[in-house]
Amino acid sequence: MKSIPYGKQFIDSKDISAVSNALKNDLITTGKLTLKFENNLNKYLKCKYTSVCNSGTSAIFLSFLAIGIKKNDKIIMPAVNFVSSYNLAKSLGAQVFLADVDNRTGQMTPENVDACCKKFNLKKVKALIIMYNGGNPINANKFIKFKKKLNCFIIEDACHALGAEYKDKKKNFKIGSCKHCDISTFSLHPLKTITTGEGGIVTTNSKLLDNKIKMFRSIGIKRTKNKHWKYDVILSGFNFRMNEFQCSLGISQLKKxxxxxxxxxxxxxxxxxxxxxxxxxxxxxxxxxxxxxxxxxxxxxxxxxxxxxxxxxxxxxxxxxxxxxxxxxxxxxxxxxxxxxxxxxxxxxxxxxxxxxxxxxxxxxxxxxxxxxxxxxxxxx
Ligand SMILES: Cc1ncc(COP(=O)(O)O)c(C=O)c1O
The missing domain is CATH 3.90.1150.10 (Aspartate Aminotransferase, domain 1)
Structure with a gap:
């Protein structure tokens, strides 16, 4: 008997034709399927701006770059997490403070954040990173109070939580709608809710942050409309783009x-x-x-x-x-x-x-x- 994995993607014939059709297009990167996938995600997640990119890790990195994390900035994140957020913050020279978690759920609670601030005497931090272990948005609306208190950005590492919802004042909100955070990030790795092979999503309701996310995603290049030969480089960005056949797979997967x-x-x-x-x-x-x-x-x-x-x-x-x-x-x-x-x-x-x-x-x-x-x-x- 083949062994039973703990997680696995599901790909059907519709996904396969979506990918092979996309490969027949003239543009196989930065084309209309990227825009379509982002629009479909916008509608599904009920947020203003969505950017797709090439992994959950680059999604988190784009969020860090957009809020301008730099050397010695203080960041709080849970001690139990996949290591991407930690490594990325360290690579930018930030000081990372690991908050303890609830011993049953493995998730950081608001009380853990308070205790972390007390322990390390933190009055002002650049960002608070939240992670919904297992896909459970247990305290999704309860971290917003730290925005004022710590003067910080709130970023969701929601890599486990595409499709999750939470209640606030009897209203339902999708994780990714960014009603109680500045930026949400997701992974489209094969084990996640839907997949593009490798891939990531960044959502925000801030036009300013969205502009930066899109600039950092594409080498910091700003083009002039209808003049493809005229462009400027306005920041030091990367190539974190998702290609068109991955976007086509994402569109097909999102339908399921x-x-x-x-x-x-x-x-x-x-x-x-x-x-x-x-x-x-x-x-x-x-x-x-x-x-x-x-x-x-x-x-x-x-x-x-x-x-x-x-x-x-x-x-x-x-x-x-x-x-x-x-x-x-x-x-x-x-x-x-x-x-x-x-x-x-x-x-x-x-x-x-x-x-x-x-x-x-x-x-x-x-x-x-x-x-x-x-x-x-x-x-x-
Ligand atoms: C909580 C969490 N954050 C970040 C990541 C990184 O995502 P990716 O593998 O798409 O880079 C993962 C992936 O497993 C994850 O589970």
Whole structure:
């Protein structure tokens, strides 16, 4: 039997024809499909401005460049995260302060931000980076108070959360609508809600920031309308563009996003139902204030123990199932230079793991995963 991955893209014949048709166009980069994909995303996310780019990492980098992060700027971000944000901030010379996280969800809370400011005596910071681990926008509207308090920009690393929604004063908002942040960023890596192979999205409601994002995306070049030979270079930018056949794939994938989200939510429900009698595990909490993108299904050991996690991973692997740990706290990497430990991030690290979740995971395969998890914890059914 082929092993069951923890995540995987879904590509159908419509996606394949979309890509091959795009390859027949005269322009295979910076053409009308880029504009169409951005317009479709604008409508879906309900934001004013969208830019697509070539990865989630470059999306985050574009957001950092647009707000002008520079040497010694202070940035707060969660200690548990994929490492892109940290590396990018460091590459710009910023001082990064890692806030602790909730030990069940792995997400930074407003209380963690307050504690981080107290611990490091931070009164003013350049940016606060939020990450919705697993696709759950738990505190999406609660960080806005820091904008005034810390005089900062708020950036969402929403790479897990395309399609997620949250409530504010009884109204629903999509992550990416930027109602409670300055810039949102997404990844279109194959494991994410929709994919373009590699890819990223940046959204904002600020024309000024959008102009900068688009300039930095395309080498800082400003062209004169209808005079293709006349251009100026107004800043030191990069080439982070997404090509036309990727945009065509993105347009085709976006048409299926409701279906993808529904399936991920059904997989979550089945895990919740079938694993609730495993007394050793904490299952994700069901919270009415948001709709998850269900990017990951994260469970945790009630008694945190990294060795148990590793034993479980090996046991599952032997049985053809790949589980994963999201994430190793950033301060544990060699690249993080300095002594640092945060209490809840350690608990999370020793207890949390992610089970397979993706569009093509059949009920039969999921039941097999559940059976194996249960047998590891000594339950037959
Ligand atoms: C939370 C988070 N941030 C950033 C990234 C980087 O995205 P990409 O792989 O598209 O560069 C990822 C990708 O896994 C991620 O999960």
């Amino acid at each position: 996003i409701k279906l993808f989200l529904k399936k991920r939510s059904e997989i979550t429900d089945l895990y919740n139902k079938k694993l609730k009698n495993v007394s050793q595990l904490n299952l994700p909490e069901n919270v009415a204030s948001y709709k998850s993108a269900s990017h990951l299904y994260i469970v945790s050991l009630k008694k945190p123990n990294y060795q148990t996690k590793e034993n479980l991973l090996k046991f599952m692997k032997k049985n053809g199932i790949l589980i994963q740990f999201h994430y190793i706290p950033i301060y544990k990497f060699k690249n993080f230079k300095g002594k640092y430990v945060s209490k809840n991030s350690e608990i999370y690290f020793k207890s949390a793991f992610s089970l397979p979740i993706f569009y093509e995971l059949t009920r039969k395969k999921q039941i097999y995963v559940i059976k194996k998890i249960k047998s590891f914890f000594g339950l037959n059914e």
